[in-house]
Amino acid sequence: MRVFGIDIIKGSVRSRTRRPVYALCRVEDGEILGVEEVTGFRLQRILAAEEPDILAVDSIQEIAADQRELYTFLQSLPPATKLVQVTGGERTESLPKVAARYNISFNKFDPYAEARTTAQVAALGAGVEVIAFENTTDIVASRHRSPGRGGWSQNRYARKIHGGVMQKAREIEARLKGAGLDYEKKETKAFGGYSRAAFKVMAPREMVPVHSSRGADVQVRVSGRELDRIRFEPRSSRPRYLIVGLDPGTTTGIAAVDLDGNLVLLTSSRQMTMSDIIEELYRAGKPLIIASDVQQMPYSVEKIRRAFNAIPYTPKQSLSVEAKYDLTAPFSYTNDHERDSLSAALDAYRSLQNKFRNIVKRVKPGVDLDEVRARVLRGQPLDTVLTDLQGAPAAEKPAAPPIEPAPERPVEDERVMALDGIVKRLRTYVQELQEDLRERDREAERLRQSVRRARSATEQKVRRDAELATKDAMIESLREQLRDERRRSRRLKKRLERMQTVAKIELSEDYTPLKVLDSLTREGVRALQEGVGIAAGDILYVPRPHGWGRGVVKDLAGTGVRALVVGGEEPPDPHLVQLAREANLPLLPAETVSPEIRGRTGAAKTGAVEEAMGRWEEGQKEFLREQEAERVEYLFKEYRSEREKEVRRGG
Structure with missing residues (x-):
């Protein structure tokens, strides 16, 4: 089995200026063949030329910046080459931990050593296989050049290209049938053959006997169907x-x-x-x-x-x-x-x-x-286990040296006594060391208790700080709500004062209250509605009727206001007067009413208002009579026109 292991030396797949340079290690049947430095482009060429069984990485982020690039990279790999991430799938762990399971140590700051280790642990069965494609392969045979507008030989040229696509489609179909694969075929017919032929093969890409290629007239593209989400499949089914x-x-x-x-x-x-x-x-x-x-x-x-x-x-x-x-x-x-x-x-x-x-x-x-x-x-001897796992005989233990008979020594009473004294002194020394060890154990226990107390105090402080931070945030939120409520209370209080002023004026028989409309627009009407309120029977005053529209006049008429007093030096716009009469909204000039305005409210003498309303109603009656006359005249004209048409048809 051939395994390639890579690790980035410099650069990054996310950089456009400093493209990555890799350390590449080749391992074949457990033997390291060598380590070299390659660019990403050269790595692709080596993979396509040598087609290893496994390309091992410690992180797929070293070969692709995102999922789209990973799909592209996997599509470019030879069909038989698997991409393996040795540090795991969804839950990854460090490369040193993975290597430690196989008793392999390395310098984690050396990219060449990391590439060697990655290849070694992948060869030993570590890691997960990165799977990005379904067990379905798409094959598309199409034109490699466009027929163009052409000239005298245009038909022959197009027939040659389309015939080449049809011939290539037949070759692909014959290979799929020869391999015994199920497939679906879809052709796009054109003059002289096919412009495109697509095959959906029910088999993974490595089992399809067709490869991507490009010719003068025809190109073939073989690609696996992408999964919605990258999947990691463990290489070893043995549980830990x-x-x-x-x-x-x-x-x-x-x-x-x-x-x-x-x-x-x-x-x-x-x-x-x-x-x-x-x-x-x-x-x-x-x-x-x-x-x-x-x-x-x-x-x-x-x-x-x-x-x-x-x-x-x-x-x-x-x-x-x-x-x-x-x-x-x-x-x-x-x-x-x-x-x-x-x-x-x-x-x-x-x-x-x-x-x-x-x-x-x-x-x-x-x-x-x-x-x-x-x-x-479980009780097996280590040598037997190593022999079974390594497939080699266990290392023979060195033969024990023959026991030679000890030379006879004369018994010396003085020497025995001296040795007895040494033994006694050593026993005393051992007792002292044991006592010292017990004292050290007691000191270590005291220190551990101190650490636990300090840790407990620290945890309590952290919890208290977190609770205080939460309370502070809650207090600040409540303060903001209180400020909003106070602002809302001030607005409502001002509105109540204005409404009370209007109510006082309404109680007076000599004056009629007016509500001031800033502008004859829907925004002005909305502002007045929120500030003082608009009710049926109110008389509104607008200082200048600029910016009026048909919609706002109809809206005011729909609210049931009694009249609209219009200020300004010039007489009201005739179109505005016409629209007000159509909507039956009395429009009173300010000079006939002489309003007295104070802020958002005002008042006018009741007699002046009634007199102006009387003039408006007289004009309104005249307007209605003119409308009725125009309607009768229109009906008469319509009748006469229909009558003339009947006379002509009868003649």
């Missing part, structure tokens, strides 16, 4: 081994970490049955060890352990609350049940750390450490 901690009871706590101590699962529920717990663990991985936080494993935990045939673990003595806090300090949890289950899993992992370190020292790079550790914990 887990160390599981369980805390049974009314509320069941479940925690699981992998063999490197990384948290994989942490949950709790009051409604989980035993089958629910087993299903949850199956989804997370393969439990290797089932642990409890008490010395005697509960019966319900034992039943779950038997269901997985897992290794049991219980501490030498039940874990104290302080020990649980120490174990779970780097993690976050929501309740005591999750804390207890997590502390059980972490305690089991901590007890195995020394054994795992010894295994790492003896295992060569390139071997799946999880599988080695799992088999060793």
Whole structure:
């Protein structure tokens, strides 16, 4: 199997000026052939020429800036080449963590080393395959040149091109039939053959025996049908081994970490049955060890352990609350049940750390450490496991040197006494060291308690600061609402004062109240409606009738106002007067009423208003008589015209 691993040396796919330069490592059958520096264009040419089985990257963002570019890149890969992201799919992890599973170490600041490591772990089966296309392939054979307007030989030229497209379509169809593939065909007929032939093949692109090509007259484009969303498919179906901690009871706590101590699962529920717990663990991985936080494993935990045939673990003595806090300090949890289950899993992992370190020292790079550790914990000898996984005989242990008989020494009483004295002094020294060690342990425990208290105080301060920030934001919001309400109250108070002024004027028999309309427009009417209000029977005053329109006059007439007093030095616009008479809205000149205006309200003498209204009504009666006369005259003319037409038809 040939694997290519790449890593960016410099540049970026998002830059238009500094295009990326990659470190390219070739691995064939587990052997590193070499590492070189290539540009993106040269990488494409190498992939097309050598067609490796896998192109491995630690992040797809190193080859494409967005999803559209990723589709284009995958379309340009050879059909048999798979794109593999070694750091995972939706949930990624760092390349050093992935390499550590195979006991591989490298300099993460060296792009060439990262390219080598990426290729190695991909060759060993790590990562996920990036899938962007359905199991459907589109093949399009079309013209490579346009027939154009042409001349005397135009028909022969077009016939040659269209015949070439038809011939190529027949060749493609024959290949698909020979490969036994299902397909759908759609042709676009043209003079002398086809201008375009499209095939929808029910097979992935690597199974289609047709490749993209370009000729003088015909071009063929082969492309996979894109998925709506990029999909990541794990290359290995083997689930990861887990160390599981369980805390049974009314509320069941479940925690699981992998063999490197990384948290994989942490949950709790009051409604989980035993089958629910087993299903949850199956989804997370393969439990290797089932642990409890008490010395005697509960019966319900034992039943779950038997269901997985897992290794049991219980501490030498039940874990104290302080020990649980120490174990779970780097993690976050929501309740005591999750804390207890997590502390059980972490305690089991901590007890195995020394054994795992010894295994790492003896295992060569390139071997799946999880599988080695799992088999060793199951009781298999390490040499047997390595022989099975590496396919090579285990290293022979060096033969023990022959035991030579010790030379006879004369018994010396003085030497024995001296050695006894040395032993006594050493025992005293050991006791002193043990006492010193116990003192250091007590000091470490005091320091841990101090850290816990400081952490608790810090957490309380953070929570208090967050609550204060929330309260401050709430207070500021309420202050803003209060300011808005005060502004609204002032506006309503002013409006009430103006309405009271109008009401006082209405109580007077000598004066008639007027409401001032700023302009004879819909905006002016809306402002007056919001400020003082407009009711049926009101008399409005507009200082200048500029900007009037038919709609606003009809709106005012519809509200039922009694009259509209129009100011200005010039007489009102005749068209405005005509429209007011049609709408039956009395239009009174200001000089006949002599209004007294104060702000948004005013008043006029009732006698002057009644006299002006009388003149308007007389004019309105005359206007109506003229309209009626015009209507009668129109009907007479219509009748005479119809009569003349009948006479002519009768003659």
